Amino acid sequence: MEDAEAREFSKKILTIQEEERHRISRDLHDEIGQFSVSLGSALNVIEKEITKRNLDTALRVIKDAKTLLADTANKIRTLFIDLRPAELDMLGLPSVLRELFSHYTKSYPLNIKFKENIGSIHIKDEVAITLYRVIQEAFNNIVKHAKAKNVKIDLLLKAGEINFTIEDDGIGFNSEEFFREANVDKLGLRGMRERVDLLNGKFFLQSKLRAGTKINVTFPIIEEV
Numbered sequence: 001m002e003d004a005e006a007r008e009f010s011k012k013i014l015t016i017q018e019e020e021r022h023r024i025s026r027d028l029h030d031e032i033g034q035f036s037v038s039l040g041s042a043l044n045v046i047e048k049e050i051t052k053r054n055l056d057t058a059l060r061v062i063k064d065a066k067t068l069l070a071d072t073a074n075k076i077r078t079l080f081i082d083l084r085p086a087e088l089d090m091l092g093l094p095s096v097l098r099e100l101f102s103h104y105t106k107s108y109p110l111n112i113k114f115k116e117n118i119g120s121i122h123i124k125d126e127v128a129i130t131l132y133r134v135i136q137e138a139f140n141n142i143v144k145h146a147k148a149k150n151v152k153i154d155l156l157l158k159a160g161e162i163n164f165t166i167e168d169d170g171i172g173f174n175s176e177e178f179f180r181e182a183n184v185d186k187l188g189l190r191g192m193r194e195r196v197d198l199l200n201g202k203f204f205l206q207s208k209l210r211a212g213t214k215i216n217v218t219f220p221i222i223e224e225v
């Protein structure tokens, strides 16, 4: 890599990291902020109802607050899983992904089908981490926007490349319009594409309103020698 190219590369990585931190801090801020406000007002209601000896009403509000707490804890757990693709080098990508998918099927009404033929073949770290990040953001989007029932993931070695696809049967969106417009608040898909570009991978996204969303990523180099 030339000097200027290397500098450009580091700059891009820093930008992606900053955007990611920005997104996580915004999500944490939103979750914790909403939770504190709702819990504060629930506690006020409970106090008032107990003072008035309306115990049934107080108990009902306590029950609602417990549900709110469970939901928030779940969302924050998801954010923490987002922060660390920890066991990637120890367990390998397929196992780490199975863990991630099992978290999602436990937390959301999603049916996930995962097909892979990687087994224990070692994928270059930077490629594995990029794929993991792409999958995380794809899932963030699926639970945030797609209203999907089924998600299909393929991670396949074929013809000397690694070929990854994630497809949902949700509401879809107008992807051409999205990539045409500059939108500083929506960084997920652009960050995904950027990461894949940085490693000379290919990124395709196909989505149409009411027809689901499909992301395909391929990388040429797969095994470390």
Ligand SMILES: Nc1ncnc2c1ncn2[C@@H]1O[C@H](COP(=O)(O)OP(=O)(O)OP(=O)(O)O)[C@@H](O)[C@H]1O
Pocket (backbone or CB within 6 Å): 023, 141, 142, 144, 145, 146, 147, 168, 170, 171, 172, 173, 178, 185, 186, 187, 188, 189, 190, 213
């Ligand atoms: N799987 C999907 N199903 C339906 N709509 C989607 C899906 N993925 C993305 N979108 C749409 O594309 C937009 C852009 O997604 P992107 O991940 O870039 O931003 P975001 O999720 O809105 O925000 P951020 O990822 O920065 O938190 C979303 O706002 C949503 O409208």
Ligand SMILES: [Mg+2]
Pocket (backbone or CB within 6 Å): 137, 140, 141, 187, 188, 189
């Ligand atoms: Mg997103």
